Amino acid sequence: MKIVVAVKQVPDTATQVKISGSDPKAIDTAGITWIVSPYDEFAVEEALRIKEKRGQGEVVAVSLGPDRVKEALRSALAMGCDRAIHVNDPALANADTLLTAQALAAVIKQEQPALVICGRQAIDDDMGAVAAQVAEILGWPAASWIMEEAVDAEAKTIRIGRQVEGGLEVFDLPLPAVVSAQKGLNEPRYPTLKGIMGAKKKEIKDVKAAELGVTGTPQLAVKNLEALPPRPPGRVIPGEVKDAVKELVRALREEAKAI
Amino acid sequence: MANAFWCLVEDDRKGSPKKVMAEVLGEAARLSGGNVEAVWLTDKVSDDGIKQLGGWGASKVWVLENAAFSPYRGEVWAPVLAELATQQSPKAIVAPVTSKMRELAARLAARLGVGLAADCVGMAMDGDQLVATRPVYAGKLLAKMTWAKTPWIATLRPNVFKPADAQAGKSAAVEKPTVTIPPATMKLVERREETSTGLPELTEAEIVISGGRGMKGPENYVILEDMGKVIGAAVGASRAAVDAGWRPHRFQIGQTGRTISPKLYLGFGVSGAIQHLAGMRTSKVIVAVNKDPDAPIFKIADYGIVADLFEVVPALTDEFKKLLEK
Numbered sequence: 001m002k003i004v005v006a007v008k009q010v011p012d013t014a015t016q017v018k019i020s021g022s023d024p025k026a027i028d029t030a031g032i033t034w035i036v037s038p039y040d041e042f043a044v045e046e047a048l049r050i051k052e053k054r055g056q057g058e059v060v061a062v063s064l065g066p067d068r069v070k071e072a073l074r075s076a077l078a079m080g081c082d083r084a085i086h087v088n089d090p091a092l093a094n095a096d097t098l099l100t101a102q103a104l105a106a107v108i109k110q111e112q113p114a115l116v117i118c119g120r121q122a123i124d125d126d127m128g129a130v131a132a133q134v135a136e137i138l139g140w141p142a143a144s145w146i147m148e149e150a151v152d153a154e155a156k157t158i159r160i161g162r163q164v165e166g167g168l169e170v171f172d173l174p175l176p177a178v179v180s181a182q183k184g185l186n187e188p189r190y191p192t193l194k195g196i197m198g199a200k201k202k203e204i205k206d207v208k209a210a211e212l213g214v215t216g217t218p219q220l221a222v223k224n225l226e227a228l229p230p231r232p233p234g235r236v237i238p239g240e241v242k243d244a245v246k247e248l249v250r251a252l253r254e255e256a257k258a259i
Numbered sequence: 260m261a262n263a264f265w266c267l268v269e270d271d272r273k274g275s276p277k278k279v280m281a282e283v284l285g286e287a288a289r290l291s292g293g294n295v296e297a298v299w300l301t302d303k304v305s306d307d308g309i310k311q312l313g314g315w316g317a318s319k320v321w322v323l324e325n326a327a328f329s330p331y332r333g334e335v336w337a338p339v340l341a342e343l344a345t346q347q348s349p350k351a352i353v354a355p356v357t358s359k360m361r362e363l364a365a366r367l368a369a370r371l372g373v374g375l376a377a378d379c380v381g382m383a384m385d386g387d388q389l390v391a392t393r394p395v396y397a398g399k400l401l402a403k404m405t406w407a408k409t410p411w412i413a414t415l416r417p418n419v420f421k422p423a424d425a426q427a428g429k430s431a432a433v434e435k436p437t438v439t440i441p442p443a444t445m446k447l448v449e450r451r452e453e454t455s456t457g458l459p460e461l462t463e464a465e466i467v468i469s470g471g472r473g474m475k476g477p478e479n480y481v482i483l484e485d486m487g488k489v490i491g492a493a494v495g496a497s498r499a500a501v502d503a504g505w506r507p508h509r510f511q512i513g514q515t516g517r518t519i520s521p522k523l524y525l526g527f528g529v530s531g532a533i534q535h536l537a538g539m540r541t542s543k544v545i546v547a548v549n550k551d552p553d554a555p556i557f558k559i560a561d562y563g564i565v566a567d568l569f570e571v572v573p574a575l576t577d578e579f580k581k582l583l584e585k
C-alpha cells in the first residue's frame with residue numbers, strides 16, 4: 001500500500017515571529033528555527049505505522065516550499081519515509097491553500113497512492129484547509145481531525161474516528177481517501193541515528209509547477225501583517241486569599257462585566 | 260438575491276440553529292447592509308429554527324432538507340452548495356468555525372475555485388473589497404487578507420463578533436431549491452458521544468476554566484468542574500495536564516489543541532507557555548491564579564492572584580455562588 005504524507009515546514013512554535021522591516025506582507029526569517037509542522041509529524045508517524053503493520057508498502061513525503069524545505073523532508077525521511085518529492089518553484093512562493101492543494105493534488109495524481117495523510121493544520125497559516133481541498137480536487141472522500149484509524153486487510157477501506165463537537169464520529173471511507181491527523185492520533189517517534197544516516201541516501205525529487213501542469217494563481221492574498229493590539233495592563237490583586245477572591249469577583253462583575 | 264451574503268447554518272442536529280449563528284448573521288448584515296440569507300442543509304428543519312434565523316436578520320432561508328445530509332459528509336454537501344452558489348451568485352459565504360464548517364468551507368472554496376479565509380476574528384469592507392483579519396503563527400501576528408474574486412468564503416471564530424439582536428416577528432422567506440445530491444461513499448459506523456459533564460462545549464463556552472500542571476493530578480479537576488457548574492463554564496487543560504493523562508485530548512487548549520475565545524478565561528496552575536497562549540489569547544478577560552509571581556501568564560492576565568490554587572478555587576467558587584444566588 002502506497003501512502004503520501006504532506007509535510008509543511010514552519011517556524012518553531014517557540015520562535016518570536018516578527019514582521020519583516022522591508023515587506024509588511026512577510027515575516028522576518030532571520031534567526032528562525034524551522035521545524036516540521038507538529039500535526040504533520042502525527043501524519044508521518046501514522047503512515048509509517050500503517051506500513052509497518054502491513055509489513056509492506058511505501059511512504060512518500062511531499063512538501064511545497066523553498067530550498068530550506070529539504071530539511072523538513074530529510075526529517076521525514078529520517079523518521080522512516082522511503083522517498084520524498086519537493087515542489088520547489090518560486091512561481092508558487094505566495095501560494096494560498098488552494099494553489100498548494102492544486103500542486104499537491106497533481107503530485108498525488110502522478111503517484112496514485114491509496115491514502116493521503118495531512119496534518120490538521122499548518123501552524124503558520126493555521127488554515128486547516130489543504131487536506132479537504134486536495135480531496136475536493138481529486139474527487140476523493142476525506143475525513144478531518146482523525147483520532148484513530150484502521151485500514152482493512154485488502155487496503156480497500158479505512159475506518160477512521162474523527163473529532164467533532166461533543167464526540168467522535170466513526171466512518172468507513174473507500175480508498176483512495178484523504179485524512180488529516182489530529183493530536184491524540186499517536187506519539188511521533190524520534191529519528192534514530194541510523195535513520196538520520198540512512199536519510200542522506202534517500203531520494204528527494206525536485207518538481208516544478210509546470211511539470212505538474214499547475215498554472216493557477218493565488219485566490220487569497222495577504223494584504224499586510226500586523227502586530228497584536230496590546231492588551232490593557234492587568235493587575236495582581238494583593239492580600240489574603242479570602243479578600244483577594246472577594247475583590248476579584250467584584251472586579252469581574254463591576255469593572256469587566258464578565259460574569 | 261444575487262450579491263447576498265450567505266450564512267451557512269450550524270445546527271444542533273435536532274432542528275435548531277446554534278446560538279453562534281446570531282454572530283455570523285449579525286456580522287454578515289453589518290458588512291452587506293442587510294442583504295443576508297441563510298443556507299441550511301439538514302435532515303430536519305423546524306419552523307422555529309427558520310423563525311430564529313429570520314429574527315437574527317436572514318431575509319431568506321434556503322432550506323435543503325434531505326436524509327442524505329445526515330451525517331455531514333463533505334463529499335455530499337460541497338457539490339450541493341457549489342451548485343446552488345453557481346446559480347445564485349452570492350457575494351460571500353460565511354460560516355462559524357466548527358469542525359464541520361472548517362472542512363466544508365475548504366471543500367467548497369476548492370470546488371468554486373475561490374479563496375478561503377479560515378478562523379477570522381475581524382471583517383471589514385474596504386470600498387467594495389472584503390478584508391478579513393485572522394490570527395497567524397499561532398496568534399503571534401494578525402494577517403489582513405483579500406480575495407481575488409467572489410464569492411468570498413470565510414469562517415468566523417465564535418464569541419468574537421457581535422451577535423444580531425433577535426427581533427421577534429421579523430420573518431424570513433423560505434425557498435426550497437431542487438439540487439442534485441451526489442451519492443455518498445463514506446458510511447457512518449457509529450457516533451460515540453462524550454460522557455456529558457453537564458458543562459458547555461469548550462469552543463462554544465462563554466466562560467472557560469483551565470487547569471494546568473499545578474492541578475497536581477486528575478482527581479483534582481473536580482474542584483474546577485464544581486466551579487464550572489456554578490458559573491456555567493467549560494473546563495479545559497494545558498498540554499502538560501493532557502500529556503500526563505489527566506484530561507482527554509479534546510480538552511487541550513493551545514496551539515496543538517482547541518482555540519478558544521471566551522468572554523472570560525480563568526487559568527489555575529497554568530504557567531502561560533507561548534503555545535498555550537496561542538489557543539486563548541483572544542479571550543476578552545483573562546484571570547490567572549498561580550503561586551509563582553513570575554509566571555508568564557501574568558503578562559497577559561487582566562487580573563491575577565499569586566497564591567495556592569487549592570486555597571483560591573474553593574473560596575472563589577463560594578464567592579461566585581454568593582454573587583449568582585443574589
Ligand SMILES: Cc1cc2nc3c(=O)[nH]c(=O)nc-3n(C[C@H](O)[C@H](O)[C@H](O)COP(=O)(O)OP(=O)(O)OC[C@H]3O[C@@H](n4cnc5c(N)ncnc54)[C@H](O)[C@@H]3O)c2cc1C
Pocket residue numbers: 013038470471472473474496497498499500511512513514515516527528529530531532533534535538548549550551554566567568569
Ligand atoms: C510543538 C508544541 C506544541 C505545544 N502545544 C501546546 C498546546 O496546545 N497547549 C498547551 O497548553 N501547551 C502546549 N505546549 C506545551 C507548552 O510549551 C508548555 O509545556 C505547557 O503549556 C505547560 O503546561 P502548564 O502551564 O500546565 O505546566 P507548567 O509550565 O509546568 O506550569 C505549571 C504552573 O503551575 C503553577 N503551580 C504549581 N502548583 C500550583 C499551586 N498549588 N497553585 C498555584 N499554581 C501552581 C506553577 O507555578 C507553574 O507556573 C506545546 C509545546 C510544543 C513544543
Ligand SMILES: Nc1ncnc2c1ncn2[C@@H]1O[C@H](COP(=O)(O)O)[C@@H](O)[C@H]1O
Pocket residue numbers: 006007008009037039040043062063064065097100117118119120121122123125126127128129130131
Ligand atoms: N506547503 C505545503 N507542503 C506540504 N504540505 C502542506 C503544505 N501546506 C499545507 N500542507 C498540508 O496540509 C495540512 C493543512 O495545512 P493548512 O491548510 O495550510 O493549515 C498541513 O498540515 C500539511 O499536511
